[in-house]
Amino acid sequence: MIEGVDYIIEDGMLVFTREFHLKRGYCCTNGCKNCPYSIHNESKITKPDSEDGRNA
Numbered sequence: 001m002i003e004g005v006d007y008i009i010e011d012g013m014l015v016f017t018r019e020f021h022l023k024r025g026y027c028c029t030n031g032c033k034n035c036p037y038s039i040h041n042e043s044k045i046t047k048p049d050s051e052d053g054r055n056a
Helices: 018-024
Strands: 007-010 013-016
Touching: none
Parallel strands: none
Antiparallel strands: 007 013
16 A cells, blocks of 8 residues: 555544455445445445545
8 A cells, every 4th residue: 555645644643545445346335434335235335435436
């Protein structure tokens, strides 16, 4: 993992970036700050909200 690409340090905590989540390819349903996925079905979420990964 690369700081500034996959994660940032915010208030002493490691925070995954939108890019990291998109590379992983799915939502873990933990409510991550930069998650680009919609929570439609908490058991399996596989597509980002929009093509650029931002919330609609």
